Every structure is written in C-alpha cells, then in structure tokens.
Amino acid sequence: MPDRQQRRSPRRRTLTAVTAVATAAGCLAALTGCGAADMTRQSSPYAAAQDARTVTLSVQSWVGAQANTAVAAYLLEHELGYRVDTVQVDEVPAWDALSQGRVDAILEDWGHPEQEERYVAKKKTITPGGELGVTGHIGWFVPTYFAEAHPDVTDWKNLDKYADQLRTPESRGKGQLLDGSPSYVTNDKALVKNLDLDFDVVFAGSEAAQITQIRQFAKEGKPFLTYWYKPQWLFERVPMTEVKLPEYKEGCDADPEAVACAYPHTPLRKFLNTRFADSGGEAAAFLKAFHWNTEEQNEVSLMIAEEKMSPQEAARTWVERNRDVWEPWLR
Known part of the structure; x- marks a missing residue:
C-alpha cells in the first residue's frame, strides 16, 4: 500500500519501512532476522548480478507476501540452484528499487498505476511478470x-x-x-x-x-x-x-x-526488473510462472503465523506436500 501521495494501490497496507537483507547462504533474512540493511542506502549485493545464479526478491511485511517469497526462494535455491537474497521494503520504495535493479522481482503488488506509468510504460525499466493467482480485497x-x-x-x-x-x-x-x-x-x-x-x-x-x-x-x-x-x-x-x-x-x-x-x-500481480526479465534465465522464467491460489497461500501463511514455523520451514513443508502444484512452474 502506498503512502497517501501514492494512494492508487487498492491494497492500502503499506507497512513500516523496515529493510532487511539476507546473508549470502540463501537465508531468508527479511523473514528470519539473519541480517538487516537500509535499502535507502544499500542495495543487495546480488541484485542484477551479471552471469551469477543469484536472485533478490522484494518482500512485504504482511504474512501472505512472506509466504510467496518463502516458497519462491525455497524452490529457486533447492530446485534451480540459485542463491536468494530477500529485502523487506515498503511498496512504493520497492518499485524504485526494482527499477534501479536493487531488487529483481516483486511477487505481490496490489496495484500502483502511477508507478506502472512511470517505470513500465515510459522508462521500461520494469516488466510485468503476470498475475500471482490471488485476488485481493x-x-x-x-x-x-x-x-x-x-x-x-x-x-x-x-x-x-x-x-x-x-x-x-x-x-x-x-x-x-x-x-x-x-x-x-x-x-x-x-x-x-x-x-x-x-x-x-x-x-x-x-x-x-x-x-x-x-x-x-x-x-x-x-x-x-x-x-x-x-x-x-x-x-x-x-x-x-x-x-x-x-x-x-x-x-x-x-x-x-x-x-x-x-x-x-484487485488481481495481485508480479513485476520484474526489465534487465532481469530479459536475461535472468531459469530464475526469471520460474518467477513469471509462479502462480498459486488463495488457499495455497493461506496454507503457508498459517504455518508461519499460527504454527510459528520459520518461513523457510513453512516453505519446505508446503513444497513437500504440493509437488503437483509447483512442478509446472519449473518447466
């Protein structure tokens, strides 16, 4: 959710501007507290890295967005062999970071027409990544x-x-x-x-x-x-x-x-940095294909919020139970 000047997001859930960056071992730092950094001053060391099997994902603080990122990161790491970094940042600053290549993808956007006009239509530094499969209201x-x-x-x-x-x-x-x-x-x-x-x-x-x-x-x-x-x-x-x-x-x-x-x-959507979308190989293709429904997202969210699993543990549990859902994302 944007600030009042950027109010066109129907989600209206912008969270406190806390930013966290993961350690190099693929740890979900924004979700597990492995390390922290201020995205206004420091970008991920992995974002937009040339010829490197690394991916940086923006993650919002609400648990549904954490569920998206946890499952995507787990599969990128364990099925495709990427090192994944996650950065927690407010929705509007996340668009700026995505445009600049400081993050590679946003997996749950609730609608930011002003940012779309600036970065997708005019600057072309951000590319739509398709619908997430979940409708927000x-x-x-x-x-x-x-x-x-x-x-x-x-x-x-x-x-x-x-x-x-x-x-x-x-x-x-x-x-x-x-x-x-x-x-x-x-x-x-x-x-x-x-x-x-x-x-x-x-x-x-x-x-x-x-x-x-x-x-x-x-x-x-x-x-x-x-x-x-x-x-x-x-x-x-x-x-x-x-x-x-x-x-x-x-x-x-x-x-x-x-x-x-x-x-x-509002159908929730994904967005990718354009350079990453064009040259991100298997990772970019996978994130474009990532698509699940509300029940699947809530299953992971409940594990994180109610069962007090770490996001990584919740992702692993869900992945082990739902091969038929995620295997098509890798093709």
Whole structure:
C-alpha cells in the first residue's frame, strides 16, 4: 500500500519501512532476522548480478507476501540452484528499487498505476511478470457472531445504530473503526466523514497489533468493526462478515478526500526488473510462472503465523506436500 501521495494501490497496507537483507547462504533474512540493511542506502549485493545464479526478491511485511517469497526462494535455491537474497521494503520504495535493479522481482503488488506509468510504460525499466493467482480485497468487517445476531449491521446505512456498542475508550465517544498502522493508506477517514458516520478511525499500530486486538475482542465475544483484507489467514481463526459499503465504480476513489465507495477487488500481480526479465534465465522464467491460489497461500501463511514455523520451514513443508502444484512452474 502506498503512502497517501501514492494512494492508487487498492491494497492500502503499506507497512513500516523496515529493510532487511539476507546473508549470502540463501537465508531468508527479511523473514528470519539473519541480517538487516537500509535499502535507502544499500542495495543487495546480488541484485542484477551479471552471469551469477543469484536472485533478490522484494518482500512485504504482511504474512501472505512472506509466504510467496518463502516458497519462491525455497524452490529457486533447492530446485534451480540459485542463491536468494530477500529485502523487506515498503511498496512504493520497492518499485524504485526494482527499477534501479536493487531488487529483481516483486511477487505481490496490489496495484500502483502511477508507478506502472512511470517505470513500465515510459522508462521500461520494469516488466510485468503476470498475475500471482490471488485476488485481493479490502473492506470493513464485523465478527460473524455479531452479524448473525444483528443482520442489518452488514449494511453501512445501519452502522450508526450500533455505534454505542462499538464504542471503545480510544474512539472519543463514537463507534470505533479499527485500522492497522498510521502508515497504511486507507480511505477510512474519508469514508467515515463522507458517509456521515458516528465513528472514529482508531489505529492499532501494526498488522500484528490489529490481529491481537481482533482476537481479544473475539475471545471476549465483543462486537467490533475493523478494516481488514482478503486473502488473510485470520479469517480461519476469527470468522468475519463484510459490511456492504456503497458500490465501487471505476474512478470513485480518484479523489482521496471525496471517497464514498467500497474498495475494489484487485488481481495481485508480479513485476520484474526489465534487465532481469530479459536475461535472468531459469530464475526469471520460474518467477513469471509462479502462480498459486488463495488457499495455497493461506496454507503457508498459517504455518508461519499460527504454527510459528520459520518461513523457510513453512516453505519446505508446503513444497513437500504440493509437488503437483509447483512442478509446472519449473518447466
């Protein structure tokens, strides 16, 4: 998710600008803490290396993106013999790094038309790598147990009716709409204002903090209203039902201050550095072919987030169980 000036990404989940770089042994540093570096000052030592079997992947901090990178890195290393470096960086800076060859590929992009126009259409330094196979969507959700008890809460027009029940000490006397980090770009403040709702947007601080708050509400059987997104493994643990917002129509979110519509559904895509796409050999071909579905991504995400496996261990487990899925990516 981009910053507010780069708000065209419908994912709206840009995470804190923390950057991590792996050690040379192919360790998933951005995921396992093997080492760290600031991508604004230091690029990967492997990115765009000429005639070298090395690949650098950009990885975002949400667990679904970690799952993509973990499986791709594992197969690149163990099936194709590449050394893989991973770099954790915000979505918009990742486009800059990709254009400059500091990373070779982004495996989960939620839509950045401004960056596409600059780097794909005009500069031609970035090349589309195809769809990931997963469709992303952001929305407002209430716990299913609350929706079943109060079916009309799933229409935004009735939210004010439940504002008192959704009030928290942090929501300043109004109902609470729980968001993640202040660095995420969402339309939520504009939506609350433009739909004239008696709610206040309250930021948990991070995806992890938001998950903790949601799970605590669920444990206590309390109602809540939250910004959330699919695909996401948490739905497997806390069933949630989407609140219907005014229908999304192309361009309805063009003015960030005037947004009064739902978030779109977005096929997630991959992008490659153009030089790498043209000369990256087996690695580039494999990343273009990498394509899985929501259930497969969530299987790996759950292993990382719930079973507390390292991303590399989760990738190995998934790869061992799903040869029929990934073998075609190598052909």
